[in-house]
Structure formats: structure tokens, C-alpha cells
Amino acid sequence: MSNWEEETKTFLVISCKQAARLVSISIERKLTFREALTMSIHLWMCKTCNLYRRQIQKLRKILIRHEDVLNNTPSSDSECLDLKARQRMKDMLSGRK
Amino acid sequence: MSGEKGIAGNNFVSDPSTWVDRYGDYLFRYSLMRLRNRELAENAVQETFLAALTARRSFSGRSTERTWMVGILKHKVIDHYRKTFREKSISEIQTDEEQTVDSFYDAAGNPGKFPKDWMPDPQALLHSKEFWDTFRECLSKLPERTAAAFSMRELDDLDTPEICKELGINPTNLWVILHRARLQLRECLERNWFEKKGSHE
Numbered sequence: 001m002s003n004w005e006e007e008t009k010t011f012l013v014i015s016c017k018q019a020a021r022l023v024s025i026s027i028e029r030k031l032t033f034r035e036a037l038t039m040s041i042h043l044w045m046c047k048t049c050n051l052y053r054r055q056i057q058k059l060r061k062i063l064i065r066h067e068d069v070l071n072n073t074p075s076s077d078s079e080c081l082d083l084k085a086r087q088r089m090k091d092m093l094s095g096r097k
Numbered sequence: 098m099s100g101e102k103g104i105a106g107n108n109f110v111s112d113p114s115t116w117v118d119r120y121g122d123y124l125f126r127y128s129l130m131r132l133r134n135r136e137l138a139e140n141a142v143q144e145t146f147l148a149a150l151t152a153r154r155s156f157s158g159r160s161t162e163r164t165w166m167v168g169i170l171k172h173k174v175i176d177h178y179r180k181t182f183r184e185k186s187i188s189e190i191q192t193d194e195e196q197t198v199d200s201f202y203d204a205a206g207n208p209g210k211f212p213k214d215w216m217p218d219p220q221a222l223l224h225s226k227e228f229w230d231t232f233r234e235c236l237s238k239l240p241e242r243t244a245a246a247f248s249m250r251e252l253d254d255l256d257t258p259e260i261c262k263e264l265g266i267n268p269t270n271l272w273v274i275l276h277r278a279r280l281q282l283r284e285c286l287e288r289n290w291f292e293k294k295g296s297h298e
Contacts, residue, residue, distance in 0.1 A: 015206025021198075024276035028257055028268075051212045056279050058215070059286070062223060063251045066130065069223050078230070081125045085139045086117055089146055094114040 014038045019049045023056060109158030113150050120163050124170055131174045131248045133237040141177065145170040171253070175263055178245035182264045190242065191270055194277045201280050212283070215291045228290060235285035239278055246271060247278035 011034075014022075022031060022039040031039065043050050081089075111119075124145060129138040148169050149156075156165055202208055236244050246264065249255045257268050264271075 015202075016208050017198075017202040017206035020201075020208075020280065021276055024279055025272055028272050028275065048208060048211050051214070052208075052283070055212060055215060055283055059279075059283065060251060064254060065223060066229070066252060067127075069229075079126050079129065079226075080122045081117070081139065081142065082135075085143070086121060089117045089121065089143055090114065092143070093116055093146055093150060 012038055012041055014042050016042075016046060016049050019043065019046065020052055023049070023053045027056075027060070109162075110153040110156050111162060113146075113153070116146055116149070116166075120166055123163065124166060127167060128170055128174060130233065131252060132177060133233055133244065137177065141170060141173045144173050148173075175249075178242075178249065179263060179265075181241045181245055182266070187266055187270055190266070191273060193240070194243070194273045197277050198273070198280060201284075210284070213287060213291065215287070231286065231290045232282075235282050235289065238285060239281055243274055243278050243281075246274045247282070250275055 019039055019042040022035055023043075025031065025035070026039065043053060121142065124142045125138055128141040129135065132138045132141060145166055149166050152169075156162070160168075201210075236247070239247065242264075246260060249260045249263070255263075257271060261268055261271055266274075
């Protein structure tokens with residue numbers, strides 16, 4: 001491999017580990033030109049990382065709606081205050097100790 | 098908290114003795130999601146009611162009563178996160194997180210396990226109680242401070258400056274923590290939900 005090719009490769013090729021890191025960082029801030037370029041190239045070539053990114057994005061979409069959902073989904077007992085806690089708080093709020 | 102102006106004898110607030118039945122479960126679900134422990138979640142709700150009771154005259158009625166209480170509860174939860182973060186120094190956090198991230202890859206940076214297609218589509222799972230139970234369980238397997246940062250980011254949609262301010266860390270710390278949380282949660286959900294339930298539906 002020529003020197004030039006070698007350098008281009010070092011510049012453009014990143015591992016899955018680095019790609020996953022960039023996927024996460026791209027959610028938090030704008031990537032630099034080089035970061036964005038190397039991530040795009042990697043995701044274009046790598047099915048695994050592409051899937052990883054889609055799942056992370058899906059998860060975000062679901063979680064952002066959790067309040068809505070918990071609001072409208074009837075809750076199971078595991079998600080309710082238990083009787084003892086209820087009574088304790090009721091007593092507190094009605095001025096009984 | 099909304100409405101700092103004290104208005105003597107305002108009648109925006111309903112009878113406190115009805116609060117537990119009206120808001121108790123909602124507030125509990127809210128705090129259980131973030132604190133992942135029944136006892137902690139219960140305490141946060143109780144403290145919220147107590148704070149609301151003390152401050153009820155200052156409630157302006159600009160928002161609904163429940164929104165007002167959720168606002169109080171939010172602060173209680175963040176107070177808890179802060180205490181959790183104080184336990185360990187930032188450099189320790191950074192090292193821990195990086196080691197965990199490393200454990201997902203081999204020396205060449207290839208993933209140890211490859212993600213699988215998620216079936217059914219998670220959009221369809223939004224209203225599944227079991228999915229949320231699994232999610233909470235997975236969240237509770239993360240170290241507390243990782244879960245705290247992740248909750249603030251993904252459940253409360255706070256941005257980097259806000260979270261960093263609350264937790265006293267810098268953006269680089271936070272991004273490593275969030276990256277680790279995403280890696281671990283994705284893997285845990287795949288293992289406990291998509292591989293088990295998905296294939297049967």
C-alpha cells in the first residue's frame with residue numbers, strides 16, 4: 001500500500017467501537033467534519049453498527065413518550081403505592097399523625 | 098416550584114386529604130421509573146406531598162395541580178441523583194465507564210455480540226406493561242449514577258448543560274456515561290425482552 005493510501009485509510013476507517021461512540025455523541029452534539037465523515041462511511045459499510053444506531057434511536061423515541069404512556073396505560077399493582085404507604089400519606093395530609 | 102407569590106387563603110388547591118387517591122399512583126410511577134426502588138420512590142412521593150402541603154398557599158393555579166406536584170417531585174428526584182453522584186470522584190467514574198465500554202469490544206474494536214433485529218417493532222410495545230417492567234429492571238442493573246444521568250437525558254429530555262450543572266460533571270464525563278448506558282441497556286433489553294418475548298408474538 002502506498003503511503004498516501006495508508007494515511008487515507010488511517011484517516012477514514014474507524015472501528016465499530018469508535019463508530020458506536022460517535023453514534024452516541026451525535027445525539028449530544030454536532031459532530032466535527034471528520035467525525036461525521038468517518039461515522040457515515042462506517043455506517044454505510046457496516047450492517048451491525050447501522051442496526052445499533054437504529055435501535056438506539058428507537059429506544060430514544062419510546063422513552064421520550066413514557067410519561068404519556070404511563071399516563072394512559074392502566075397500571076399493575078407493582079406500579080401502585082401499597083396500602084401501608086397510602087394510609088401513612090393520607091394520615092399525614094389530613095393532619096393525623 | 099411554580100408560583101412563589103404567597104396569596105393568603107387562595108382556593109386553587111384542592112383538599113389535601115384527597116391528594117393520595119388522585120395523584121399518589123401517578124407520582125409513584127413517575128418516581129419509580131427514575132429511582133427504580135419502591136422504598137426510595139415512596140419516600141420521594143411522601144416528601145412531595147409534604148412539600149406541597151407546606152407550600153399550598155403559594156400554588157398559583159397557573160398549571161394543573163398534578164403538574165405542580167410533578168414539578169416538586171422532579172426536584173426531589175434530582176436531589177437524590179446529586180447525592181448519588183457525590184459518592185465517587187469524577188475520575189473514578191470516567192475509568193469505570195471506559196472499562197465497561199471496553200468490555201463490549203475485542204482489542205480491535207469489534208463488538209463481542211452482534212445486535213439482532215428487534216421484533217416486534219418497539220413502537221408496538223409502547224403500551225405493554227411488561228416492556229416497561231423489563232426496561233425498569235434493565236435500568237436498575239446500571240450503576241446508580243449511570244442510571245441517573247441516563248434518566249435525566251432520556252426520560253426527562255434535559256440537555257447537556259443542565260445535566261452537567263445538576264451533577265457537577267463536565268460534558269465529556271456525561272457523554273461517556275450516556276454511551277455506556279446506551280450500550281448496556283440496549284443489550285439488556287435485547288436479552289430480556291426481544292429474544293424472549295419477541296419470538297413468541
